[in-house]
Amino acid sequence: MENLNPQTEKFVEVQIKRQEREGAEIHWETFRMKWRPNLNVIALLQDLQVSPITADGKGTTPPAWEAACLEEVCGTCSMVINGRPRQACTALVDQLEQPIRLEPFSKFPVIRDLITDRSRMFEHLKQVKAWVSIDGTYELGAGPRYSQTLALSRYKMSECMTCGCCLEACPNYGPQSPFIGPQAINQVRLFNAHPSGAMDAPERLQSMMAPGGITDCGDAQNCVKACPKNIPLTESIAAVSRETTLHAIKNFFG
C-alpha cells in the first residue's frame, strides 16, 4: 500500500536498443515504467506491448523481443542486459542497476530490436554429430546400463539449452570466425560419454581437428561464467582437447 501516493511511486528506467533489421539505423529509446514487486525484464517488455510510450511521452512501436518458457529451460529470451549476456526471464528488476540497458546479442545478425538469428548454433550441432546413432525407434529392449555418477555428469552437460550466452561472451566466437564455440564442444563430450554414443567418438573428434575446432579456443574462460545453467564448459573443453590429442596420435600411428 506504500506506493499509492504518486510522490513516492517508484519507477524503473529502461533503455532499449532499437533496430528495424540488420544493417538498419540503430537508436536507443528510454522508457520510464511503473515499479511493482517481483518484476522481471519480461514483465517490463510485456507492459511495453500494452503501452509503448517513451519516457518523453512519445508513442512508439512495441519493441520486438522473443521468449517462450520464462522458466530458463528453453533458451529463447537471450539478450544483453546491463552489458551481460543472459536470459531475460531470470533477470529480476530489483536485482538490476538502473537504467536497465537491453541490447540484442552482438555475435549474431539482428532480426529486429532484441531478436537475433542464432540458427548458426544449430548448424554447429550438426558439425559435431550431437546425437546417438540408433538403428531405429522400433523396440530393441533396454538401453545400456551405466552408473548414476555418469548419468548425473551427463545430465549437467545436457542441460545446455543452446541459448548462446557462452558464445556472446567468448572473444574467439563471432561472425568472422569459424570457431565452433563452447556449446558444441560440450556436446562432443556429452555424446562421447554415452556408451553407444561413444561409437561415433572418432568422427566427433575429427570434427574438432577441423578449422574452427578445439584449437581455436583461446582459454579466456568467459563461457563458464556466462552459462546460466552453470555447465562446466571449461572442463568440457579440456576433456575434449585431451581426447582430440589422443585421437590425433592414434591417427598418426594409424
Added chain:
Amino acid sequence: MAKAHRLIVVGGGLAGLMTTIRACESGMEVDLFSVVPVKRSHSVCAQGGINGAVNTKGEGDSPWEHFDDTVYGGDFLANQPPCKKMCEAAPGIIYLMDRLGVPFNRTPEGLLDFRRFGGTKHHRTAFAGASTGQQLLYALDEQVRRFEVEGKVRKFETWEYLGFIQDAEGICRGIVGTNIVTMEVRAFRGSAVALGTGGPGMVFGKSTNSIINTGAAAASAYLQGVKYANGEFIQVHPTAIPGEDKLRLMSESARGEGGRVWVPRNGKPYYFLEEMYPAYGNLVPRDIATRAIHKVVYDMGLGVNGQAVVYLDLSHIPQETLRKKLGAILDIYEKFMGDDPTQVPMKVFPAVHYSMGGLWVDYDQMTNVPGLFAVGEADYSIHGANRLGANSLLSCIYAGMVAGPAMAKWSKGLKTHEEDVASPVFEDAVKWHHLRVDHIKKMDGPENPFLMGRELGEWMTRNVTVTRYNDKLQATDVKLQEFQDRWHKIGIKDRGGWANQSIHYTRQLYSMIHLARVITIGALKRNESRGAHYKPDFPDRNDSEFMKTTIALYKAPKSLTSSLPFGMGKDQGEPQFSYDPIDVSLVKPRARKYDVDKEAGPGTSGTGSSVSK
C-alpha cells in the same frame, strides 16, 4: 517408380518430432514447421518425468495397472482402447528414450530409476532430474537433426501455421504458413498434415505454459471445420509459483519425492491433503489437490499470511537427495523467489496447466478432415477429464508413434499425388490469407490487442477454471461475444512489414477468442462434475447423461462465404455442440475416490459396458 511423398508436420514439440521421426522411418520426407526453433518448444517445460510400468521396484506394476490408473484418474471420459495401447507401449518408449541418450536417473545397479507421481501407488515415473521434458525433447530434436542432415527433413523454423488446404474432394493437401520474420505468406503441398501445436494456455492469460502456447493453430483448424473435443476440460496444476509475467510450474515430482503441502492452523501445520485423502495423501491427482487448496484458502480462509498461497515443503528431505533428483526446480524457485527450498517451504498456488481437450482424432490420430492429423496436447484422445502427472510426455511420444506410420499409409493410398493437385486451391488459400493480413494491418480502432488478451485471460481464469457456476459461465460467454466485436475495433500501432509481432498476435487473438467460447459453452452445457470440470451446483458425476465426448463444430455465419477471411465480416459464427458415446469396453466405470485405496480393477478385459444404452 512412384514419386516420394512429403508430409507436413506443424509443431516441433515431442509429438511433432516423434511424428517426423516415425514418418521418415516409414519412407516419407517431412517438412517440419515451428514458430520457434524446435529445440525451444514447450515440451522443455515438463519437469517430473514419464510414466511406464517397467516394474523394477518389485511392486507388481503392470501396463494394465497403469491403464486402470489412467482411465480412473481421467474419471472415465477417455475412449479406453487407445489408452490401453499407450500404456502397453510405455515401457518400450522409456527404453527407446534411454537408448537415445536421455540422462535418466539410475539405481545403484545402473538400471533406470523410477519415482512416484500422483494418482498411483507405484513407482512408475522415469525421470532425468527435474527437467525430464527438456531432456526427452532434446533427444528427439537430435534424431530429427540427423534426418535433416540426411536430407529427409526440411525445417521451417520461425514459420507459423495459418490454415490447412483442402482439394475439391475435401482432402487435406497442405498448409498455408507465414514466416513471422519476413511476413511471407506461402502455401506448402503435403500428402498429409499433422498438427502438434500444443495447448491453449495463453487463452487464460497467465498459466504454466510457454507464451507461445496460444492454441491459435488448433483453434484455426476448428474455425475451418475440424471437430474440437472436450474443450471444457482444463487442468489446473495445484502447485505453481505466482509471478508477474507467468505462473511457473513447481513439479508434482516435489511431492513424489516426499514433499508435503500445508498451511498454518492454530499455530500448527495443517497437512490438509494427508488428512482429507489418507490413502493417497499429497499424491492425489491434480484436480483433487487443486480443489483442496482452493477450499483451504477460499472457504476456510487459511492461506499463508492471508494470501492465496499454501506451503509446499521439502525442507525435511536430505539436501543431497533433493539436489540429485529435483535440482532444476529448486534452482527455478531460488532464482525467482530468492529462498532456498531445501531450507524453507515454498509458496505455491494452482495455475492453468494443460488442456485434456483438443482436436478430435480417430484411433489413427486423424481428424474428421481426411488427411489432417493431430498429435500431442493439441489432440483430445488420451486423458479424459483429468490427466495424470507424467502421462503427457508419454501421450505425446505415443501419438507421434501412431501418427507417423498412419500418415505414411494414408499417403500411399492417395489416388492423386500432392504435386499433381491442381494449383488454384493453393493459390486461393494464399490469396485468402494475404487479404486477411492486409486487413489486420489496416485496423485503426481504439482497442489494444495485447490489453484485450490480458482481459480475456482474466475472465477465463476467474470463471472457467477450478470452480464453475452456470451464471458466471453465461456472463463469460456474453463477454466473449463482446470481445469478438471489440476485436474488429483493434488499432495496430505497428504497420511494418518485417517481424511485426502486433499483427501476428492480433491474428492469433481472433482464434483464441473463438476457442475460449468452445471451452466456456462446453463447460456451461455439461451439468455434472467430472475430473477437472467441477460445478458445486452439480457435484456428482452423471454417467447416463455425460459419459460422452463433447464435440464442438464451428458453424460459420450464413453471410460469410468461404472466400472471405475470418474477421472480415461483422457477424460471428458459433460452436455447435453434440455428444459422442465413448468406448468403455475394457474397464467398467466406477466411482473415483482417493480417500481410500482404489478398488481393484477388473484385472483382465472387463465386460463390455457401453454408455449409449
